[in-house]
Amino acid sequence: MSLQLYYFPTLNGHKVTIFLEETGIPYDMVMVDIMRNDQLKPDFLAINPNGRIPAMVDPDAEGGPVTVFESAAILQYLGRKTGLYYPQDEQTRARIDSWLFWQMAGLGPVSGNVNWFQRVGAKPETPEVAVEYALGRFHKETNRLFGVLERGLEGRDYLAGDYSIADMCCWTWIDKYPQNGGGLDEFPNIAAWRERIAERPAVQRALEVGVDQLDIPEEIRTQFMTKG
Numbered sequence: 001m002s003l004q005l006y007y008f009p010t011l012n013g014h015k016v017t018i019f020l021e022e023t024g025i026p027y028d029m030v031m032v033d034i035m036r037n038d039q040l041k042p043d044f045l046a047i048n049p050n051g052r053i054p055a056m057v058d059p060d061a062e063g064g065p066v067t068v069f070e071s072a073a074i075l076q077y078l079g080r081k082t083g084l085y086y087p088q089d090e091q092t093r094a095r096i097d098s099w100l101f102w103q104m105a106g107l108g109p110v111s112g113n114v115n116w117f118q119r120v121g122a123k124p125e126t127p128e129v130a131v132e133y134a135l136g137r138f139h140k141e142t143n144r145l146f147g148v149l150e151r152g153l154e155g156r157d158y159l160a161g162d163y164s165i166a167d168m169c170c171w172t173w174i175d176k177y178p179q180n181g182g183g184l185d186e187f188p189n190i191a192a193w194r195e196r197i198a199e200r201p202a203v204q205r206a207l208e209v210g211v212d213q214l215d216i217p218e219e220i221r222t223q224f225m226t227k228g
């Protein structure tokens with residue numbers, strides 16, 4: 001059975017169709033109409049808990065079906081699977097990964113938000129209204145993302161099986177969230193996972209690295225090291 005690409009024709013969807021068309025590997029396109037909120041339907045959320053296109057299922061992968069979401073993760077998967085456009089030598093691969101993550105974490109979200117505020121968002125009458133609108137948008141999205149993480153941790157101790165780089169990558173942002181004014185009361189799975197990882201001696205050591213070299217008052221120094 002062919003790869004199943006869950007897709008809508010947007011710039012994130014096109015990243016994947018570019019790879020598929022460049023390589024000519026067969027795939028079935030499954031339209032997820034985000035104009036009609038198909039991305040929020042349970043069938044699709046079972047494939048991408050984040051409710052965003054693109055996502056992909058490889059039904060015939062070695063060892064069983066593979067499900068992958070986030071456009072760059074799909075590109076990495078396809079690059080590994082086909083051996084194309086993702087050379088294995090570490091020098092090149094590390095450079096490609098760096099650019100992929102740069103796009104996903106910086107270029108995409110930041111320019112996407114500018115686009116939203118300029119083109120789609122409310123046209124506020126005063127700067128105060130603009131700030132309130134922007135804060136509301138980012139709070140709503142943060143809350144949505146926390147909900148995704150909360151459900152991702154339902155019935156499991158770590159995000160992807162055993163403790164992994166996925167946990168290391170997400171945890172630091174959660175660790176400091178209460179300290180920065182956010183609450184975790186509505187997210188019991190996240191709160192338990194936060195504690196579980198905070199208890200690891202290596203994590204405790206990791207948070208202390210370099211802090212003694214900072215030229216800052218003692219009370220601020222402890223905020224760097226400890227959980228909020």
Ligand SMILES: N[C@@H](CCC(=O)N[C@@H](CS)C(=O)NCC(=O)O)C(=O)O
Nearest residue numbers: 010011012034052053054070071072
């Ligand atoms: N970081 C994600 C972003 C995915 C994303 O934002 N997809 C948009 C279309 S380009 C979407 O599904 N939007 C639906 C929504 O906002 O509910 C990726 O690269 O896959």
